Amino acid sequence: MKTEKRPKYDNIFEYLDEHYVFKAPETELTTFYKKDIAENQYKNLTGPVKPDRRAFKCPDDAAALVIEFAKAAGADLVGFSAVLKHFVFEGIEIQNNYAVVLGFEMDYDLIATAPELPSGIEVLRAYWRLGSITVKVAEFIRDLGYSARAHHPRGFSGTPPTILHSVSALEAGLGEFGRHGLLITPEFGPRVRLATITTDLELPAGERKSFGVEEYCRTCSICRDACEGDAIPDEKAEVRGFLKYTIDPYKCLPYFAKYDGCNLCVARCPFNKRAVELSKFIDKLK
Ligand code: SF4
Ligand code: SF4
Numbered sequence: 001m002k003t004e005k006r007p008k009y010d011n012i013f014e015y016l017d018e019h020y021v022f023k024a025p026e027t028e029l030t031t032f033y034k035k036d037i038a039e040n041q042y043k044n045l046t047g048p049v050k051p052d053r054r055a056f057k058c059p060d061d062a063a064a065l066v067i068e069f070a071k072a073a074g075a076d077l078v079g080f081s082a083v084l085k086h087f088v089f090e091g092i093e094i095q096n097n098y099a100v101v102l103g104f105e106m107d108y109d110l111i112a113t114a115p116e117l118p119s120g121i122e123v124l125r126a127y128w129r130l131g132s133i134t135v136k137v138a139e140f141i142r143d144l145g146y147s148a149r150a151h152h153p154r155g156f157s158g159t160p161p162t163i164l165h166s167v168s169a170l171e172a173g174l175g176e177f178g179r180h181g182l183l184i185t186p187e188f189g190p191r192v193r194l195a196t197i198t199t200d201l202e203l204p205a206g207e208r209k210s211f212g213v214e215e216y217c218r219t220c221s222i223c224r225d226a227c228e229g230d231a232i233p234d235e236k237a238e239v240r241g242f243l244k245y246t247i248d249p250y251k252c253l254p255y256f257a258k259y260d261g262c263n264l265c266v267a268r269c270p271f272n273k274r275a276v277e278l279s280k281f282i283d284k285l286k
Contacts, residue, residue: 012249020253022260027117079100106126116259148198173207180227180269231248
């Protein structure tokens with residue numbers, strides 16, 4: 001069952017800032033990533049649209065050009081969806097009807113160090129790189145003469161989320177949800193970060209994809225057993241009309257803060273494999 005009910009931002013990032021202290025030390029890299037995101041990416045999520053509009057024969061032609069640019073800019077996954085109310089946060093107005101969803105792979109070896117610092121730094125690097133790619137793709141679409149707004153992958157206090165990237169990625173057919181509440185992709189498992197661009201450039205809509213995650217999670221509880229916060233559920237629950245596994249974010253937060261990202265549920269998931277091994281693993285599920 002699907003509902004039109006919209007997600008609500010409950011100030012969880014302010015709660016995080018008020019109640020927890022991040023234990024991991026700042027490094028030169030993390031300082032740079034955060035500064036560049038704040039000073040050069042958040043400020044360029046929108047911009048002027050070029051007056052001469054490029055015409056396309058059909059939405060597929062427009063999609064092919066967007067995919068070519070996004071991949072050249074560094075995106076690992078590109079998909080499309082209509083902008084649906086159930087992935088836009090309450091209070092956020094989006095006039096445009098089309099969404100481009102981008103995925104960016106995080107490094108296998110660095111994520112394998114979770115919950116230690118190299119894994120947290122890798123997450124921040126992914127936010128920084130994907131943020132930069134998202135801003136560039138939105139700018140490229142505006143240069144084609146269409147409005148486009150980048151929705152940054154890293155929400156934080158001061159820059160709360162506008163859209164549920166994982167749900168737009170699900171609708172775009174980039175993956176399936178796992179028990180840990182994260183999108184699992186056939187290319188990289190759960191080891192991806194996601195971002196969205198909304199636009200009035202007419203694009204084709206993707207379709208949801210199924211490749212065995214749902215069935216696998218029914219009998220697997222590796223992420224649940226690994227989670228120190230007991231934040232991952234046994235059973236699905238209804239969320240805005242969808243029956244899905246939903247983690248308890250307030251149980252996750254202490255460990256998220258303690259480990260500067262935690263990531264144990266990503267690192268331990270059996271779908272977290274290098275590309276070739278993951279492809280063989282998924283083939284065996286068929
Ligand atoms: S990030 Fe860590 S604490 Fe949060 S759900 Fe995953 S394993 Fe649990
Ligand atoms: S660890 Fe197991 S239960 Fe958790 S998301 Fe991955 S496959 Fe599903």
